[in-house]
Amino acid sequence: MKHQELSNAIQTMLRLYDSNAFAKLARTTPLADMADVLEEHPVEQIARLLRSLDPSPRSALFSHFAAPVQDKILIALPADIVVNLFELLPSDKRADIFNRLNAERKELLLPALAKAERDDILKFASFPEGSVGSATTSEYATITSQLTVEQALLSLRQGAPDKETIYVVYVVNDDRQLLGTVSLRELVLAKPGMRVDELMKTNSVFARADWPAVEAAELIRRYDLLAIPVLDQSERMIGIMTVDDAMDIEKEQDVTRLSQFGGTASGGGADLSLRESSIKQLFKVRVLWLIILTGFGIITSTFVSQQEDLISEVIILAAFLAPIVDMGGNTGSQSATLVLRAMALGEVRLCWKDVWFVIKREIPVALAIAIVIGVLETILAYFSKDAMNFDILMVIGLSMMVCTAAGGIIGALLPFGARLMRADPATLSAPLITSIMDLLGVFIYFGFAYAFLGHLIK
Amino acid sequence: MKHQELSNAIQTMLRLYDSNAFAKLARTTPLADMADVLEEHPVEQIARLLRSLDPSPRSALFSHFAAPVQDKILIALPADIVVNLFELLPSDKRADIFNRLNAERKELLLPALAKAERDDILKFASFPEGSVGSATTSEYATITSQLTVEQALLSLRQGAPDKETIYVVYVVNDDRQLLGTVSLRELVLAKPGMRVDELMKTNSVFARADWPAVEAAELIRRYDLLAIPVLDQSERMIGIMTVDDAMDIEKEQDVTRLSQFGGTASGGGADLSLRESSIKQLFKVRVLWLIILTGFGIITSTFVSQQEDLISEVIILAAFLAPIVDMGGNTGSQSATLVLRAMALGEVRLCWKDVWFVIKREIPVALAIAIVIGVLETILAYFSKDAMNFDILMVIGLSMMVCTAAGGIIGALLPFGARLMRADPATLSAPLITSIMDLLGVFIYFGFAYAFLGHLIK
Structure with missing residues (x-):
C-alpha cells in the first residue's frame, strides 16, 4: 500500500476507533508501516486507538513505535492498560521500556504486575545496555x-x-x-x-x-x-x-562506526543523533574533538614558525608543505581501512603472524605507491612554477615519497595498536593517522629542507 | 569445543575417512567451525573426506567452505560427485559456484544434471551479482x-x-x-x-x-x-x-563502506581484500585515488606559491596555513557523518523539508563551534610565538572561524548532493569534503591575509 493510501486508511480508522477497522487494516499492512504513519498523529489519538484494541494486537502495535513515542503513549494511557501492555510485551522490550520510566512510575507499575512478570522485568532490566542480557x-x-x-x-x-x-x-x-x-x-x-x-x-x-x-x-x-x-x-x-x-x-554498530569515522565519538558521541540530540549536545561532543585537533595543529604551526629563517630564504617551501603532509594521512587511512576491513571479516587477528603478514604485504605496496606519487609530485611541481631549482625539487619529491611510504606502513599497524590497547580500532585509527602523519610529515619535510637547503641560512 | 580439541578431532576423522566419525563430530560441532579447521588441510584430503560422506551431509559441509576453497575442491572431486553436489546445494549458492566455473567445466556439468536443476541453475546464475535474484x-x-x-x-x-x-x-x-x-x-x-x-x-x-x-x-x-x-x-x-x-x-555492505572511507573505492576497490587481492591489484586501486589527490594538492600549492610576495613579507602565514585549512575538513567530516548516519537510519531523506531541517540544525552548531575554535586558535597562536601582531592574529582567528563554519555547513549538505547525483553518499562525502575544504580554505586564508596585510606588499 502506498504511503498516501495508508495515511488515508489510518485517518479513517482513527475516526472510528474500532478494533475491527484495525484488524482489517492489519491483515493487509505490516504493523511497522502502520506505526510509522500513526506516529505523525497526536499521542492522545494513538492512545485512544490502543485503548480500543484487544490486548494482543495492542501490544504488538505498541512495540513498533519508536522509543520516545512509546514513552509519551505510556503517560497518556490509563494505569490498567499500561499494566496489561507490560504483561504482553516481549521481555527484552518491556525491560527496555521499564528502564526508561521514572522512579515514581516504576513504583506504581511493579505492585500491579503478577509476581512472575515482576521478577522477569527486574531481572532483564538489570542487564546493562549493550549486553546480551538486555x-x-x-x-x-x-x-x-x-x-x-x-x-x-x-x-x-x-x-x-x-x-x-x-x-x-x-x-x-x-x-x-x-x-x-x-x-x-x-x-x-x-x-x-x-x-x-x-x-x-x-x-x-x-x-x-x-x-x-x-x-x-x-x-x-x-x-x-x-x-x-x-x-x-x-x-x-x-x-x-x-x-x-x-x-x-x-546495523546499530555499523552506523555507530560510521559516525566514529567522523570524529564525533569522543565524549560519548557515538549515540549522537541529528534528530534526537539537542543542539547543545551536538555542539558539546563535536567541539571537544575539534579542540584536541586544534591543539595538535598549534604544535605543527609552532614548529613550522620556528623554521622562519629557512622559509624566508626559500618561500616556495611554504606552498608545498600542506599537500605533502596530507598525503601521509591519505595513504595511511587507505592501509588502515584495508586492515580494519580484514579484521572485521575475521581475515586478520591480533597475533604476530598476522602483523607480519600485513607488513610483508604493505611494504612493497607502500613503496611502489611512494615512488609513483613522489615522481608525479616532482614533475607537477617542476611545471607549477618557473625557475624551480634542483634542490627544491629534491626536497619536494623526497618528502612526498617518504611521507607516503611512512603513512602506508604506520596506517597498517595502527589498527593492531588499537586492538592491543583494547580500543575499537575503527574509532581510533582514522582520526589518529591524520594527526600522527601531520606531525611526522612536518619533520620529514623540514628534515629534507635542511639537508638540501640548510646551507642557505648559514 | 576449543580450536585445538576440534583440530585434533578432525585430524582423527581425516585419518579414518569414515562417515560415522563425521556424523558423530557433526552432532557436537557446528559445520562452520569444522569447515574452518578443514580449510587448513590440503584440498585433496578435504575432497577425500567429502567423497566418503553421504550426499546430504556432504553438500551441507561443502556449502560452509570459503569460495576459493570450494572452487579448488570441485576440481579435485570426480565428476559424479560434483553433479551430486550441484543437485543438493541451495539454489542461490550453487548458482554462485556455477558462475565461478570456467566455460569448459560448465559445459561438462550442465548435460549431467536433470532438466529441472539445469534450468534452475541457469535462471539464478543469470542474475547479476549484488541483485536480489543472485x-x-x-x-x-x-x-x-x-x-x-x-x-x-x-x-x-x-x-x-x-x-x-x-x-x-x-x-x-x-x-x-x-x-x-x-x-x-x-x-x-x-x-x-x-x-x-x-x-x-x-x-x-x-x-x-x-x-x-x-x-x-x-x-x-x-x-x-x-x-x-x-x-x-x-x-x-x-x-x-x-x-x-x-x-x-x-555486513558485507558495511564492511565495504568502511573501506570506501579510506579512499580505496575508486576503480572497483570496494572489493579489495588484504588477503585475497594481489599486491599489484592493491597497488593499482590505491595509487589511482592518491594520484587524484596529488592533482588537487598541486592546485593548492600553485595557488599558495603565487602568494610569494605576501608570504615573504609575513613568513608566519606559512606556519598556520595547514592546520587552519585542515580544520574545515575535520568539521565537515563530522557533520557529513552525522547526516550519513541519519540517512542510514532513515531519519533523513532527500527532500527539501529534510535538507532545510539539517541546515537549521547545523547552522547554530557550526557557528558556535567556529567561534570557540576561532578564539582558541587566536589565543594559542598569540602564545606560540613572540611578537605576534594584531593583524596577523586577526587573519589566523578569522580564517579559522570561517573555515570551521563553512566546513560544517558544506559537510552537512554533501551527502544530499551525493544522493542527488545517485552516488553512494558514504563513498563520496568523506574524501570530497577534505579536498573541497583544502581548496576553499586556502582562498579564505589568503582572502583575510590580503584584507589585513595586503598593504605590506604595495
Whole structure:
C-alpha cells in the first residue's frame, strides 16, 4: 500500500476507533508501516486507538513505535492498560521500556504486575545496555529430552502461543541447563514416535548474558541461527536472543562506526543523533574533538614558525608543505581501512603472524605507491612554477615519497595498536593517522629542507 | 569445543575417512567451525573426506567452505560427485559456484544434471551479482489457499525435507502469484480443521529479483522477517531470500563502506581484500585515488606559491596555513557523518523539508563551534610565538572561524548532493569534503591575509 493510501486508511480508522477497522487494516499492512504513519498523529489519538484494541494486537502495535513515542503513549494511557501492555510485551522490550520510566512510575507499575512478570522485568532490566542480557527475551519454548516428537508438538501447541519464537525448541534438564536444540522443522518432519533426544543437536552455540550484544549477533550471523540461547553464570538458560534483534544490533554498530569515522565519538558521541540530540549536545561532543585537533595543529604551526629563517630564504617551501603532509594521512587511512576491513571479516587477528603478514604485504605496496606519487609530485611541481631549482625539487619529491611510504606502513599497524590497547580500532585509527602523519610529515619535510637547503641560512 | 580439541578431532576423522566419525563430530560441532579447521588441510584430503560422506551431509559441509576453497575442491572431486553436489546445494549458492566455473567445466556439468536443476541453475546464475535474484533460493514451501491446516502440514511433511526454510509457507495460486503467507508457527498452533485462507496474512512484503540485494535485506530487517518472497517482472514468485543471507549482505555492505572511507573505492576497490587481492591489484586501486589527490594538492600549492610576495613579507602565514585549512575538513567530516548516519537510519531523506531541517540544525552548531575554535586558535597562536601582531592574529582567528563554519555547513549538505547525483553518499562525502575544504580554505586564508596585510606588499 502506498504511503498516501495508508495515511488515508489510518485517518479513517482513527475516526472510528474500532478494533475491527484495525484488524482489517492489519491483515493487509505490516504493523511497522502502520506505526510509522500513526506516529505523525497526536499521542492522545494513538492512545485512544490502543485503548480500543484487544490486548494482543495492542501490544504488538505498541512495540513498533519508536522509543520516545512509546514513552509519551505510556503517560497518556490509563494505569490498567499500561499494566496489561507490560504483561504482553516481549521481555527484552518491556525491560527496555521499564528502564526508561521514572522512579515514581516504576513504583506504581511493579505492585500491579503478577509476581512472575515482576521478577522477569527486574531481572532483564538489570542487564546493562549493550549486553546480551538486555537483548534477551524469556519467551522461548523448552521441552525435555524424553518426550516423543508427538508429545513435544502437543506440548508446544499448549504452551507456545505467547512465545516469541518456537522455530528452535530448547531441550533442557530440570536445572534449566541446556542439553541441545531441535528445530520445529525437524519436529514437524520427523516420525511422530521418535524421541527428542534422538533428534536433538548437542552442538549448541550459546551466549552469556554479560557478553556484549554484538558478539552474540556475530555468532547468529556466523552460524545462520534464528536465535541463540543465553546462559547465566551458572550455565542455566535464561532466555534467547533472536535474529531480528541481531540484525538491528549489527546495523546499530555499523552506523555507530560510521559516525566514529567522523570524529564525533569522543565524549560519548557515538549515540549522537541529528534528530534526537539537542543542539547543545551536538555542539558539546563535536567541539571537544575539534579542540584536541586544534591543539595538535598549534604544535605543527609552532614548529613550522620556528623554521622562519629557512622559509624566508626559500618561500616556495611554504606552498608545498600542506599537500605533502596530507598525503601521509591519505595513504595511511587507505592501509588502515584495508586492515580494519580484514579484521572485521575475521581475515586478520591480533597475533604476530598476522602483523607480519600485513607488513610483508604493505611494504612493497607502500613503496611502489611512494615512488609513483613522489615522481608525479616532482614533475607537477617542476611545471607549477618557473625557475624551480634542483634542490627544491629534491626536497619536494623526497618528502612526498617518504611521507607516503611512512603513512602506508604506520596506517597498517595502527589498527593492531588499537586492538592491543583494547580500543575499537575503527574509532581510533582514522582520526589518529591524520594527526600522527601531520606531525611526522612536518619533520620529514623540514628534515629534507635542511639537508638540501640548510646551507642557505648559514 | 576449543580450536585445538576440534583440530585434533578432525585430524582423527581425516585419518579414518569414515562417515560415522563425521556424523558423530557433526552432532557436537557446528559445520562452520569444522569447515574452518578443514580449510587448513590440503584440498585433496578435504575432497577425500567429502567423497566418503553421504550426499546430504556432504553438500551441507561443502556449502560452509570459503569460495576459493570450494572452487579448488570441485576440481579435485570426480565428476559424479560434483553433479551430486550441484543437485543438493541451495539454489542461490550453487548458482554462485556455477558462475565461478570456467566455460569448459560448465559445459561438462550442465548435460549431467536433470532438466529441472539445469534450468534452475541457469535462471539464478543469470542474475547479476549484488541483485536480489543472485541471493534468491528456490527451496521454499508453497501451499494453496483451500487446504485445511491439517492438509497443509501433511503436504509440508511430504514435500519439504529439501526446502531451505519452511518456517514461512507461501500461499500461491496456479499462476505462482503470491496470495499471502502463513507461518509454520501458526499452522502448528492452529486448529487442524481451519482453512489456510482464514489463517494467512495478505500484507506480504516482497522484493523483486532485479532490485539491489541490500534493499531486500533492509526490508527483512525492518519487518523482522525470516525470509522475503522474491517476484519476477510478471509478479510470479521465483524464490525467497532468507534472513541469514540478509545478515551477510548487510555486513558485507558495511564492511565495504568502511573501506570506501579510506579512499580505496575508486576503480572497483570496494572489493579489495588484504588477503585475497594481489599486491599489484592493491597497488593499482590505491595509487589511482592518491594520484587524484596529488592533482588537487598541486592546485593548492600553485595557488599558495603565487602568494610569494605576501608570504615573504609575513613568513608566519606559512606556519598556520595547514592546520587552519585542515580544520574545515575535520568539521565537515563530522557533520557529513552525522547526516550519513541519519540517512542510514532513515531519519533523513532527500527532500527539501529534510535538507532545510539539517541546515537549521547545523547552522547554530557550526557557528558556535567556529567561534570557540576561532578564539582558541587566536589565543594559542598569540602564545606560540613572540611578537605576534594584531593583524596577523586577526587573519589566523578569522580564517579559522570561517573555515570551521563553512566546513560544517558544506559537510552537512554533501551527502544530499551525493544522493542527488545517485552516488553512494558514504563513498563520496568523506574524501570530497577534505579536498573541497583544502581548496576553499586556502582562498579564505589568503582572502583575510590580503584584507589585513595586503598593504605590506604595495
